[in-house]
Amino acid sequence: MIALSLAEIATVVGGQTYDIPDPAVSVTGSVVRDSREVVPGSLFVAFVGERVDGHDYAADVVAAGAVAVLASRPVGVPAIVVDDVQAALGALARHVVERLGATLVALTGSVGKTSSKDLLAQVLRRHAPTVWTPGSFNNEIGLPLTALSATDETRFLVLEMGARGIGHIRYLTGLTPPKIGLVLNVGTAHIGEFGGREQIAEAKGELVESLPADGAAVLNADDPLVRAMASRTKARVLLFGEAADADVRAENVRLTENGQPAFTLHTPSGCSDVTLRLYGEHHVSNALAAAAVAHELGMSVDEIALALSEAGTLSRWRMEVTERPDGVTIVNDAYNANPESMRAALRALVAMGKGRRTWAVLGHMAELGDEGLVEHDAVGRLAVRLNVSKLVAVGGREASWLQLGAYNEGSWGEESVHVSDAQAAIDLLRSELRAGDVVLVKASRSVGLEKVAAALLENHTEGEVSGR
Numbered sequence: 001m002i003a004l005s006l007a008e009i010a011t012v013v014g015g016q017t018y019d020i021p022d023p024a025v026s027v028t029g030s031v032v033r034d035s036r037e038v039v040p041g042s043l044f045v046a047f048v049g050e051r052v053d054g055h056d057y058a059a060d061v062v063a064a065g066a067v068a069v070l071a072s073r074p075v076g077v078p079a080i081v082v083d084d085v086q087a088a089l090g091a092l093a094r095h096v097v098e099r100l101g102a103t104l105v106a107l108t109g110s111v112g113k114t115s116s117k118d119l120l121a122q123v124l125r126r127h128a129p130t131v132w133t134p135g136s137f138n139n140e141i142g143l144p145l146t147a148l149s150a151t152d153e154t155r156f157l158v159l160e161m162g163a164r165g166i167g168h169i170r171y172l173t174g175l176t177p178p179k180i181g182l183v184l185n186v187g188t189a190h191i192g193e194f195g196g197r198e199q200i201a202e203a204k205g206e207l208v209e210s211l212p213a214d215g216a217a218v219l220n221a222d223d224p225l226v227r228a229m230a231s232r233t234k235a236r237v238l239l240f241g242e243a244a245d246a247d248v249r250a251e252n253v254r255l256t257e258n259g260q261p262a263f264t265l266h267t268p269s270g271c272s273d274v275t276l277r278l279y280g281e282h283h284v285s286n287a288l289a290a291a292a293v294a295h296e297l298g299m300s301v302d303e304i305a306l307a308l309s310e311a312g313t314l315s316r317w318r319m320e321v322t323e324r325p326d327g328v329t330i331v332n333d334a335y336n337a338n339p340e341s342m343r344a345a346l347r348a349l350v351a352m353g354k355g356r357r358t359w360a361v362l363g364h365m366a367e368l369g370d371e372g373l374v375e376h377d378a379v380g381r382l383a384v385r386l387n388v389s390k391l392v393a394v395g396g397r398e399a400s401w402l403q404l405g406a407y408n409e410g411s412w413g414e415e416s417v418h419v420s421d422a423q424a425a426i427d428l429l430r431s432e433l434r435a436g437d438v439v440l441v442k443a444s445r446s447v448g449l450e451k452v453a454a455a456l457l458e459n460h461t462e463g464e465v466s467g468r
Contacts, residue, residue: 001043001148002096003028006068006080009043012095013070013088015080025067031092031148033141040065045089046072047141086140090175093144097176102131102154104176105293108161108169108204109184109220111340112286113138115278116184117160118314120290123307127299128155135315136335138162140171147176156297163203164193173210180296181207181235182218184289186225187340191371201225211235218292220285221246240292241285248292250284259352261287265305267295272305277312279319279331280348282341317450319348322457327435329353332453333442337365339375343382345442350386353438357389361425361452363443364398373401380405384415391416394425395447422448426455 007023010016017023029041035057038044044061046054046069058075062068068078070092072085082088097104105124107117114136121132131150137143138160150157161172186201194200208217208229217233220226221241230237240248250263261284262275276283287308294304313320317335324330329352333345342365349358360383368375380402383391393403399418406416419425429439429452439456443449 001027001029001031001150002099002152004096006078009068009070009092010080013080013082013091015070015082015088018074018079018081019076020068020078020080027067029065029067031089031145033145035061035064038064038066042066043068043070045070045085045145046075047085048072089141089144093147093175096150097147097157100150100152100154100157102150102157103180103297104157104159104178105180105182105297106159106161106173106176106178106207107182107184107289108163108207109182110187110200110204111338111344112184112282112289113160113162114315114335115283115313115318116182116286116289117158119283119286119308119311120182120293121158121314122311123290123294123299123304124156124158124297126303126307127294127297129153130156130158132158133160136160136162140168140175143172144175161207163206166199166203167206169203169206170210173207177210177212178207179212179215180218180293181211181215181233182289182293183207183220183226183229184285185220185223185340188338188368188371188375191368193367193369195369197225201229205229205232208233208235216296218289218296220289221249222285238292238296240288242288246288248288248295250288253281253284255281255351257354259348263287265291265301265308267291267301267304269295270301272301274305274308276308277310279321279352280344281351282344282348317453319345320453321352322453324457327437328433328456329438330453330456331438331440332450333440334448334450334453335445337363337442337444339365339368339379342379342442345440346379346383346386346388349438349440350388353389357434357437358387359390359392359429359433359437359439360388361392361394361429361439361441361449362399362402363394363447363449364396364402366444366446372398376401377405377408380407380416381409384409388415392425392428393418394422394443394449394452395420422451425449425452429456 027043044066062077124130215235221239221243253263320332393399403418
């Protein structure tokens with residue numbers, strides 16, 4: 001964080017100081033909510049959770065070097081006490097970004113936020129010092145913590161914004177007002193909470209509504225609901241996609257023998273060839289989104305193409321590809337799942353597994369509401385239509401819908417199996433995998449299918465991870 005005195009922070013957040021000998025002492029380290037992340041000069045933010053109360057760690061974090069605690073009650077060590085810790089954290093983030101000389105880029109979408117953010121960060125950091133959201137820290141706590149990690153040297157601040165309802169993104173843009181807003185797509189993720197795709201579009205469009213007149217709205221030309229957001233912003237609009245009228249577009253899209261996408265990148269300043277290190281054709285759209293923002297920020301097409309071609313995966317369990325010494329390839333995409341990302345992952349599996357046996361180890365997709373049965377059934381059917389060798393559906397009711405869809409679509413009923421839990425899937429795969437097989441592991445985060453991928457890689461540590 002940029003250096004701020006405890007007195008200045010107290011003023012910004014409207015707090016009172018307790019047990020602070022010298023209010024002129026500055027926070028020079030990171031702002032953290034996890035006591036294990038404290039370094040000398042840190043400010044520790046004490047949240048009260050369902051199982052853990054951060055205030056209980058106050059003495060420990062100060063002993064570890066934190067200069068103070070942002071708290072909702074006195075804690076016997078240097079503290080700035082406020083009525084609402086979350087609101088205070090947001091106010092501090094707003095103050096810091098207003099002091100920065102950085103350009104704020106915010107992105108949202110139903111699918112691909114983290115992958116696109118990681119690509120964009122790797123492209124922009126070749127151009128100038130860049131800070132970006134780690135993992136999926138895209139909510140009302142993670143976003144201000146990311147913003148507060150910027151320093152005086154930061155020139156680009158890339159912020160992922162998530163939403164579970166109307167008004168969420170509006171709140172986040174109030175904390176960190178972006179100059180450039182990127183909307184990737186409108187899908188069915190969290191549709192059970194929103195009620196429909198139109199409501200999701202309404203929420204995602206809050207991002208472009210927040211942009212200033214001298215800013216830029218970067219919109220997916222291939223998604224009608226995103227394209228329509230052009231009417232909701234006073235900023236300049238830049239379109240990306242495979243549509244002929246997209247300002248930044250891909251032509252001659254194809255997959256390499258390994259299932260990695262290649263294409264010719266066209267921008268208003270010229271064209272250049274790109275071959276991604278990531279897996280699956282769905283990453284073309286993510287790459288175009290990153291390219292469009294980079295173009296807007298002044299990078300040349302050759303710089304962008306080179307950076308995209310060298311970019312890997314920064315976040316765990318997202319199409320993380322590891323090949324074991326026996327030739328079995330494990331694709332760990334277990335961080336999260338929704339219908340769109342499930343379909344993309346299955347197509348990537350098939351592209352990677354040409355001439356090899358393919359396994360789709362899938363669990364349920366959360367927060368689909370009334371659409372759950374139809375969407376799980378459709379994913380199961382798609383696995384068979386794509387000629388995935390075997391679908392292993394893991395878990396309870398929703399997993400049974402996956403398997404039933406595959407069973408009803410299949411010719412012999414042998415294309416799928418339903419198992420009760422991750423351990424049952426591990427046992428099945430350990431007994432039936434053979435050299436050269438490709439295994440995709442994917443489900444909503446709550447299912448914890450990363451355990452399957454980890455188990456299949458045990459005693460195979462000499463394998464190589466690709467896309468990193």
